[in-house]
Amino acid sequence: MRVAIVGGGWAGLSAAVELSRAGVRVTVFEAAKQLGGRARSVDAQGRRLDNGQHILVGAYRETLRLMKEVGADPDRLLRRLPLEICFPGGQPAPFRLRLPRLPAPWHLAAGLLASRGASLAEKLSAARFMRILQGTGYRLNEDCTVATLLDRHGQHGTLRRYLWQPLCLAALNTAPDQASAQIFAHTLRDSLGGERAATDLLLPAADLDRLFPAAAADFISAGGGEIRLSTRVDAIDGGFTVAGEHFDAAVLAVAPQHAATWLARDEATMAGARLLAEYHFEPIGTVYCGYPPQVRLPFPMLGLAAHGSEPLGQWVFDRGALCGTAGVLAFVLSGRGAWERLDNQTLVAGLQEELAAALRTRLPPLVWHQVIRERRATFSCRPSLPRPAARTARAGLWLAGDYVCAEYPATLEAAVRSGVAAARGILLDWRRAQ
Structure with missing residues (x-):
C-alpha cells in the first residue's frame, strides 16, 4: 500500500509516522523548503529562531508519544516545569x-x-x-x-x-x-x-525542527518512505495520481483555507469546501529581542500586565533559560490586538516598556531584534464552529490538520491527533478490504 501525504507540517508528519510504523510506504509532498509547517525553525539575521514560541503541556500525550516513537526524547528536548x-x-x-x-x-x-x-x-x-x-x-x-x-x-x-x-x-x-x-x-x-x-509546562529546550520534524523525516525514510521538499502539488486525480505517481490513498494535510480550494475541485467534497471557506483566522506575533547575555528573567515565562488601555504582548520567554541562547527574550502576541497596527520599531519599543514596567527596572540597550508576524496563524475558535471530519466524502481522501480535531483548538496536539486519526482510518479501511 502507498499513501501520498500533501503537507509536511506536524499533522502530515504525524500521519506519515503512524502509517510508516504500520509498514505502509508513504511519500510526503511539502511545497516549502523545510518541514514543520507553522511550527518550524527559521534563519533570521544569521540566527536560528523558531517562527513562534510554542508551548506544550503535559496533556499533549499523542505529541509526546510520537516524539518518543521517532527518537526525539521529550525529557531532553523539553523542559518540564510545574x-x-x-x-x-x-x-x-x-x-x-x-x-x-x-x-x-x-x-x-x-x-x-x-x-x-x-x-x-x-x-x-x-x-x-x-x-x-x-x-x-x-x-x-x-x-x-x-x-x-x-x-x-x-x-x-x-x-x-x-x-x-x-x-x-x-x-x-x-x-x-x-x-x-x-x-x-x-x-x-x-x-x-x-x-x-x-x-506541567513543556517548554522547548531546542528549536522546533529538533522537537519532531527532523526526527520524523528520518523515521519515515528509514521505513522506506520519501520526503519531497519544494514540491508543490496542485491536484490529486480520481485515481490518486500525485506528481505522476499512483497511490492507494491520500491525506490532505494543509491549512483550512488551502484545503477549501482543494475540496472545491470535486463535487463530492464541495460541502467540506464551503464549510472551510467560512472560517476566520487569528494572527500570532513573535518578537525576539537580543540583549547582553547577562539579561535574564526571574522565571522562564512571565506574563505581561497591561498598564494602558490595551496590552501589546501576553507573555515573554527567557530563551537563555530554555535553549541556552543567553540574553534572548521572545515576546508572544496572541490574537488580534493593538500590536497589529504598529510598525516593527514601535512594537519593539512598546514591548520593552511593558517588560520594564512589569519588572520595575530599566532594560539595557537592545542589541538586535526580529519580528515574525503570522497573519493567519490559527483558525478563529468561535462558539459552535463546525469542524470537518478526517474522512472526506471522497473514498480514500482524508484530511489532517488542527482544525479537524473537533475537541481541541489550533494546537500542536490537535494537529498531531488529526494526523494519527487519518492514518488509523486509512489502516482500518485497508484491513477491511483485505
Whole structure:
C-alpha cells in the first residue's frame, strides 16, 4: 500500500509516522523548503529562531508519544516545569500561581489557595467553577463565548484577568469575548482538570525542527518512505495520481483555507469546501529581542500586565533559560490586538516598556531584534464552529490538520491527533478490504 501525504507540517508528519510504523510506504509532498509547517525553525539575521514560541503541556500525550516513537526524547528536548503563571506587573498587586507536585486534584486546590494577588473569595469561586465543570463532564448545554461562561459563573477580578483570560488566549488564540467556551472547557478538562503531570509546562529546550520534524523525516525514510521538499502539488486525480505517481490513498494535510480550494475541485467534497471557506483566522506575533547575555528573567515565562488601555504582548520567554541562547527574550502576541497596527520599531519599543514596567527596572540597550508576524496563524475558535471530519466524502481522501480535531483548538496536539486519526482510518479501511 502507498499513501501520498500533501503537507509536511506536524499533522502530515504525524500521519506519515503512524502509517510508516504500520509498514505502509508513504511519500510526503511539502511545497516549502523545510518541514514543520507553522511550527518550524527559521534563519533570521544569521540566527536560528523558531517562527513562534510554542508551548506544550503535559496533556499533549499523542505529541509526546510520537516524539518518543521517532527518537526525539521529550525529557531532553523539553523542559518540564510545574504550571506557573506569574504577572509581576499585575494590578493592584503582582499575581503568581504555581501548582505544587501533589496528586490531582489537590495540586490545583493547593495552588489556587496559595496564589498571590487574588482574594480568598476569588480563589474559592474559581475552585467552585472547576468543580461545576467537572460535575458536567466539561460539557455545556449550549456553546457560548468564554466571556459569557466566566460571567455566568461569577469569575471576575484578578483570577479572570490573570488566569482564565490568559489561558483562553494562549490555548485558543482567540479573544475571550469571541472564543468558544466548549473548546475552552475541553482544554481545562485535559489540563487543570486532569492528572497533575498534565498541567506541567513543556517548554522547548531546542528549536522546533529538533522537537519532531527532523526526527520524523528520518523515521519515515528509514521505513522506506520519501520526503519531497519544494514540491508543490496542485491536484490529486480520481485515481490518486500525485506528481505522476499512483497511490492507494491520500491525506490532505494543509491549512483550512488551502484545503477549501482543494475540496472545491470535486463535487463530492464541495460541502467540506464551503464549510472551510467560512472560517476566520487569528494572527500570532513573535518578537525576539537580543540583549547582553547577562539579561535574564526571574522565571522562564512571565506574563505581561497591561498598564494602558490595551496590552501589546501576553507573555515573554527567557530563551537563555530554555535553549541556552543567553540574553534572548521572545515576546508572544496572541490574537488580534493593538500590536497589529504598529510598525516593527514601535512594537519593539512598546514591548520593552511593558517588560520594564512589569519588572520595575530599566532594560539595557537592545542589541538586535526580529519580528515574525503570522497573519493567519490559527483558525478563529468561535462558539459552535463546525469542524470537518478526517474522512472526506471522497473514498480514500482524508484530511489532517488542527482544525479537524473537533475537541481541541489550533494546537500542536490537535494537529498531531488529526494526523494519527487519518492514518488509523486509512489502516482500518485497508484491513477491511483485505
